[in-house]
Amino acid sequence: MLTYTLRKLLMLIPMLLVITFLIYVGLELTPGDAVSFMVGPDALANMSPERLNELRDALGLNDPFIVRYFRWLGRALQGDFGYSLTSGVPIKTIVFSRLPATLELSIAALIVSTILGSILGMISALRKGSVLDVSLTVAGMVGVSIPQFFFALVSILIFSFNLGWLPSGGRTLPGYTTFLDRLPHLVMPALVLGATMTAGVMRYSRASMLDALSKDYIKTARSKGLPEWRVNLMHGFRVALTPVVVLVGFRLPMLIGGSVVVEQIFQWPGIGKEFVAAVRGQNLPLVMMIALFTVAAVLIASFLVDLVTALLDPRIRLE
Amino acid sequence: MSRTASRLDRKMDLLKMQEKEGLLKSKEGSRAVGKFIQNKLALIGLVVFAVILLSSIFAPLLTKYDPAMIDLRARLSPPSWEHLFGTDKLGRDVFARVLYGGRISILVGFGGALGAALVGVSLGTYAGYKGGWLDKILLRVSEIFMAFPQIILVLLLVSLLGQSLWNLLVIFTITGWGSVYRMARSQMLSIREEEYVQALKAFGLSDAIIAYKHMLPNALGPIMVNLTLSTAMFILEETALSFLGLGVPLHIPTWGNILNAAQDLTILQEAWWIWVPVGLVISAFVLSINFVGDGLRDSADPTQQG
């Protein structure tokens, strides 16, 4: 198990190096450099090319590309991610202030969709061919086909404007302190964000469960005289769970990507909303760094999923 | 439980009787085609798909309005016989915009999927057959592309390359080729072991000819299924991007751009006709593609019989 973990962890490093390199190439493509931030545009226009070059030398901007990359990487590892082009605020500050909101939303959506999706898929498989199974299958298909933002808009129209049950946006109101206060704000975005994922997990867990149920060990379990619930849950579902967890890991990027749109619609003050604003405002350093953070988040999450998979399946763990 | 059991029993009795009278015959003809036709959802999907596609292509025959024509006297009018889906903030006919918008959205979705498939399949076919360092490098590269959440990568590229219809097609190709590559590659890996490939090698045929001319046709089934399903995915992505105002430039009508109007809370609340119909059309279209794709997959998959 330990070697497995270490091996998986080691595999992350070259991946992250290449991705940070690509991101840095993107940053270098951005018009303007550090000098143009330090010196106002008027002063820049009047500055002699020699003076400009001196400044760039002093800042190390004339060093070879690869040297600049590693210097940048070193700074990034120490927590210096550069500054937002529009506000001049350190990117680190922006990201950390937005992170809790995004984590709250994504984790809520992840939990809801994984639990709901796998249970519905299991029920669907156990009742294969029944009216319930067919309706769930069609509902799952609809779930992956409706554009997420359209689903969000319809929910806002119905539950906020027509019924007035839930707030249409935002994460909190003045005076709200506890999580329970804020919960109504979380419900709709989390459900909308989780809907596509739920549908995907459901379809997959149905297939996985059907596969598990067709295995010989199910018959063995029955032949031991075990009750149906135990056969289905402990032998069927338990085995079917591993591929479902793998799928959840595989779909995590989609969930994080989806939060970009959902945060925008529900005015959820998270990283996704910040990202859209950065793209709209051509704030390339911020765009690049947020992209880098999401990739890092995805890689770390899939690493965790790998660990969970190994815990679930002794064949992987004991390899 | 007893009710369902007795229904099952009745069905069994019926089958038993029919079998005795020799009514049941083994099905003739192509099993795949037969299975596709038996799949009601796939058939319905095909019909819906065709209707929406044809209405977009023949848009000028179905509406007299120009989707870009501004009529400030008829702003925000609800649906009527004059304007089937009403008009938007600038008095443009929403029905016409949905029809014409379909052209661009479908084009972008299909074009993106096709571009990704062309790049992914041509690389995957050769690298999957040859293996070695080329395959290893491409596999790593595709992994890096797939580590990015798709929409993040797309938006990043949008902010680097700028916003245009053509750029969007390029971006979809860049972001989509990875998964196609992996699929084509895994198909080739299994076909590579077949004996006819060994025979062709023994004849001294060139690698490219073996890979593209003799092996690729045998992998086309899953590739076509993938093409259909990724068309659906790219249509969803275009609409999401345009909804955010970051996809196709706003002056070109697309399904996403029409929905963009719903970011305005008053329109969202009071002018439902601007965004609900087009949302339903997108959902129906994507749903129909998914049903067809699933039907194709099931009919091509010999492991799922019955």
Add this chain to the structure above:
Amino acid sequence: MDTILTVDNLHINFYTNNRCNEAVRGVSFQLKKGRTLCLVGESGCGKSVTASSIMRLLPPLSRIEEGEIIYHTDQGDLRLHELDPNGPEIRSIRGAEIAMIFQDPMTALNPVYTVGFQIREAFMYHTKMAAAAMKEKAVELLRSMRIPAPEQRVNEYIHQYSGGMRQRAMIAMAMACNPQILIADEPTTALDVTVQAQIFDLMNDLQREHNAAILLITHDMGVVAELAHDVVVMYMGDAVENGPVEEILTKPAHPYTSALLRSIPVLGQSKSQKLEPIRGSTPDPYNRPKGCQFRPRCDFATEKCLQDPETFDVSADHTVKCWHWEKVLANA
């Protein structure tokens, strides 16, 4: 001798793919205490279906159409074919009174649980043992199956076992509650020959110790000669011949049995023996021949064979379903 299980005129149909397939068409036999009965036939002849039906483990789209399966206990007869396949009565019999082992232990044991856990599961629903006692008993069972280092092996997973050990673990699980009847569905097909012999030894020992009845499903005439006391030969869902092993092997009265015997090599006769494959091929179950199912492949076939053959008594406990059984006997 005590009969423990009677199967009488059993008919089972399968209804998959919207067709009706008569998988078992009138099988009768009696299983006796301390004896081994072999159900023999080629794949698809209905032998595994028959075995599964005894424990009511048939798949959803299949049904017992007619016939009886009766389990004779000290408290009286239990009519297994009438029980609800998901009900508590049959569950209390499964694993406790009748146990089953399968062809491939690698797929028949759950990969995500330890072998010990899967053995203990059998105790959980049939005994009132404490957890510690269950653990101990599981180790003891593995030891009695001659699995080395059972204290350690009990906590391992099936993929960590070797081929022969897997099947022994499977048998340990089946024997956990000392069943009266052990159904073994091709238990050694997936194993190599030396391991096969060990498994058979083990089953013989178990039978002697517990006086259990064994129903062995096989396609291998060598296994039949080795282990069986009684034999039922099946072809296309019919039990074509039924009798004690010596009679079946030496005086086959059904053309299929005799053809089967002539088609397999016998150890020690390798040079002089002439192998004759059975001509033709097994018919499509959805497009069955009229009358006797073996007719298209049979050397003795006549007009008469277009009618379903009746059951004839060859001797007191030897029956055959063939119009021409006397000719077959005379010809041998």
